Amino acid sequence: MQSSLVLQNLLSAPVLFFFLGILGVLVGSDLEIPSPLPKLFSLYLLLAIGFKGGMELAHSGLGPQVLLTIGAAVVMSLLVPLTSFLLLRLRLDGYNAAAIAASYGSISAVTFITAESFLNVLEVNFDGFMVAALALMESPAIVVGVILAKLSAPAEDAESVRDQENGGDQEGSGSLRWREVLQEAFLNGSVYLLIGSLVIGYVVAAFSPAGLEKMDPFTEKLFYGALCFFLLDMGIVAAQRLRDLRQTGAFLIGFSLLAPPVHALLGLLVSALLGLSQGNTLLFMVLCASASYIAVPAAMRMTVPQANPSLYISTALGLTFPFNVVVGIPLYMALTRHFIPVG
Amino acid sequence: MQSSLVLQNLLSAPVLFFFLGILGVLVGSDLEIPSPLPKLFSLYLLLAIGFKGGMELAHSGLGPQVLLTIGAAVVMSLLVPLTSFLLLRLRLDGYNAAAIAASYGSISAVTFITAESFLNVLEVNFDGFMVAALALMESPAIVVGVILAKLSAPAEDAESVRDQENGGDQEGSGSLRWREVLQEAFLNGSVYLLIGSLVIGYVVAAFSPAGLEKMDPFTEKLFYGALCFFLLDMGIVAAQRLRDLRQTGAFLIGFSLLAPPVHALLGLLVSALLGLSQGNTLLFMVLCASASYIAVPAAMRMTVPQANPSLYISTALGLTFPFNVVVGIPLYMALTRHFIPVG
Amino acid sequence: MQSSLVLQNLLSAPVLFFFLGILGVLVGSDLEIPSPLPKLFSLYLLLAIGFKGGMELAHSGLGPQVLLTIGAAVVMSLLVPLTSFLLLRLRLDGYNAAAIAASYGSISAVTFITAESFLNVLEVNFDGFMVAALALMESPAIVVGVILAKLSAPAEDAESVRDQENGGDQEGSGSLRWREVLQEAFLNGSVYLLIGSLVIGYVVAAFSPAGLEKMDPFTEKLFYGALCFFLLDMGIVAAQRLRDLRQTGAFLIGFSLLAPPVHALLGLLVSALLGLSQGNTLLFMVLCASASYIAVPAAMRMTVPQANPSLYISTALGLTFPFNVVVGIPLYMALTRHFIPVG
Amino acid sequence: MKRIDLFLSERELNRVCKAITAAGAKGYSVMRHVTGMGPSGEISEGMDFSGLGANAHVIVFVEDAVLDAVGKALRPLLKRYGGVGFVSSAEPL
Amino acid sequence: MKRIDLFLSERELNRVCKAITAAGAKGYSVMRHVTGMGPSGEISEGMDFSGLGANAHVIVFVEDAVLDAVGKALRPLLKRYGGVGFVSSAEPL
């Protein structure tokens, strides 16, 4: 049964297109999705998933289970960076450890979407409020990452950074820096679009439900195919990142492949305690297991410029993302089926 | 009832996404739809609305009421620039007054589309031939604008322009200039695509109706969602334009907020005289009330380069467009319901 | 009946949008589809047609007729360049003759898709395996083209090319050159995407058919409209190419208008021998008649840089493509109806 | 040899390119979707779909002898429709 | 007159543009979706949608007198966030 889950995932259209992209790079095809087309698909997926999530949230309401699950998700996005940081600090300096930890505390929306598609094919139900959990896990991890970076900064370094800052862009005091961090954490384009679409989906479902049906062809019908197209590009990009792993080192490669299942197990534990359904458990595990390559790198680049972007991008995008999409999702589903009772 | 109309508009998906875009700029999110993606949506909307309009025109036929309505629309697109010009001349030089007047005589396809969506949600019928009116209101306003600019040009200035022209691009005589104006007015990309799609929709509906059903998922089903996506970007762009209003001055701000309802009232009067249905009346009012930020600026930039583009773009896009989409449409609908008898 | 076929083609939405694009350039409209949007549609069409073809291939299976037809298609893609080359050599040097010959041996996916749409409207059946034939006709023609170019290269020239190569990019021996040719022939982005999507469509249909229905809105429903949009751009591009024909000369213009019907007749003969259905016959003829303006030019530019790209692009895109789309397809259908028995 | 850099609205591009070749330059390159700020305000990427259009950046490498003709052809266009131009020295690679 | 060429991550673009105008330059032009290679590795087009972003190329033509101020404003930004800058000579067309 486990192996059938793996197969069912491997033989699904989205994962096959992901492989097609990876293979293209490996065999040397010049296939590429020119910029800014990937951005179009990425914006579309965020808008659609947010809208649908908000719509379903309006139907299910904000009961105690919903709030508890979302709360637990936020706690996970604060916890995971802390434990990851301690581990990463064994080999990396504070800046890089903090930036990578933030990435793993946050989430990958595309991994989540792929898991949803997988559940759809298996005909396992899940709830729209999981999208709210997704949306609320991005920002806390960023804030934690910045705090960790500041705490681990050598004293003079912190000083000189502040000086540069003052000289450079005339921004002055330490308090201003915080505004920047919060802005990067909460108003990052992808976070903002996801939360905004969620709210809009909620409002439309609650107040003008006639609009839902008219949105359906765009946000629902088109979704699966657009995901395939985007995963084709993700495969290309992930494979290109694999080349960077030479400079990444064995430690980080190990981390990026072991962190996902470990965090997924943590998520399974929490899901069991919360009494989540099988579908929601898989999604919760995927949220914990996945790492951000959009919102967090964007924020870290601005707030912790001392960290090397290629380290956090390469691991999250080149290893953790493919691992979760290909192996992780069916593996977590097998665990879910084993430990979580049906319905 | 009026307030419920406003609410129904405010809580519709397209308007909410428009707000999301505006809010994003105001709070400082870095959300953006990179170029040329907005162009994709803008071309798509023109193609789809043209095709659907042509299709419905083929069904309704070109009866006297249709021709009369289209004729009245064209007359409005000649009249509105004249009255606007007289008003604007109070404070602005001839070039700028002419360019802005042309913009307000012409139309905004996206405002029209948003009004159509609004009518759909209210389940109020309207006719496909209104798209033909839309398509035919762009060019006359441009021609009037250029004539007004020429008439108000100081004698020596007109002379020197002609000289420069001759020296610069060797284009020679004054008659050639007219060819350029007509080309900008009638062959402008957006005018051309809209009219072309209208004709194609008509032809396909009349001669190979089997194609209609196959176009439906693209031109009809996808439309509402694509409109939402595009309005998200329009919100971003409109809000960015708001910054320019500092240099615009109070007079122009007042004009851009008062002209729409005044022109809409004119449109209501004409609609009542023509005996249009409620749905068509709203669309007619919206045509009169809206201002162009695509075709007209493109044409004015080339034919009246003495005018300051940021004046006509900022007012049409930064104020008039949001006003119409948010407040105008439900307001005009309330007036329609009050003055126009049901079907 | 023949003339009704021509009309039915001329009045279909895709062909009308193609005309709209051509007309736009001729009358001087500034309508354009900015890059990389055409690439989006081109990638989408390849993905969708490949996926659907693979899906139908899985349903029909790989019987002897299927393999025979595909084999015959590959043979045609080897034969056509040879005969074309002999003809072109009358007036052109070996490099240019070889590059143009390769283009006419290969295929145009958009012409094929337009023919499929035409069959759909006529309600004539055709088989999914024809897409496999399409996919397999691109690479052989490229290989033949390169061989022809090498064979016709003057001895010293071949020498000096190898030297430059060695000096230039340090790539060394003649065997390495072959790797490059095969890579351009088989791993060219568009070939790779088409074959890859075909395989994925096959695999999904065979192993996880639940995914088919979810892909349907993207790959099937949207297809016709997207084709229209893309043909609008193809019209613009084709018309722009027409300008280059001045330098092309009468001989090449004649070739690009006569080669398609001649090759189509060859295709008709083969189809009759194979006992193909009417629908498959039309598609086979179109494959033989069309010329490549994507995969082959991309490959020739790298492997036969001595040839003048504007010659092979202008003829394939500016003349042969419009000829096939507008006149060829209905003409070939008339011939099919005349010579191939129904069902 | 001289290198000419022009920044102007996409809308004027056709005219400018025609003037460049008419003045005797043998080639030019165009980058579009350029944004920026100049005497007449800011051009942001968001305006690309509007009638205002974004900017284009045109680069022309010409022989010293042709510079004058190109400059003479372009200056009135830049003055009339807006845009800026700069010249520097270069040599073939 | 001087021509300044900057290559930096799109993410820093806003800051850099503000610094340029604050330092007294009268205009600048921006090209986005730029890829490339530099001391800190390769930036490929594929990364454009990710949080890393692609590069931007900023061109600023300034009077010689303003060069110092612009350089002073930009150097710390380039040092902090990455990116490179070069100067050459130019004159108005």
Add this chain to the structure above:
Amino acid sequence: MKRIDLFLSERELNRVCKAITAAGAKGYSVMRHVTGMGPSGEISEGMDFSGLGANAHVIVFVEDAVLDAVGKALRPLLKRYGGVGFVSSAEPL
């Protein structure tokens, strides 16, 4: 320091970039979707999806000492596949 500007078909880009780094340059920047006109005709934006592809603009800032090596590596490529290259002087900001 020298500034090298290359204009060539997107198709040759990979080769050219490899040659640049192999010749010892420490970085380069690439702009794609470039159109233009040169000895071998016009490249318009519409051709971007076709096999011809649009042009790319590559900018390389190198130490004077490296210029020769880069030039030597690039000239045969430009000759073989088409494209042009120019050099001018520059200094770090």
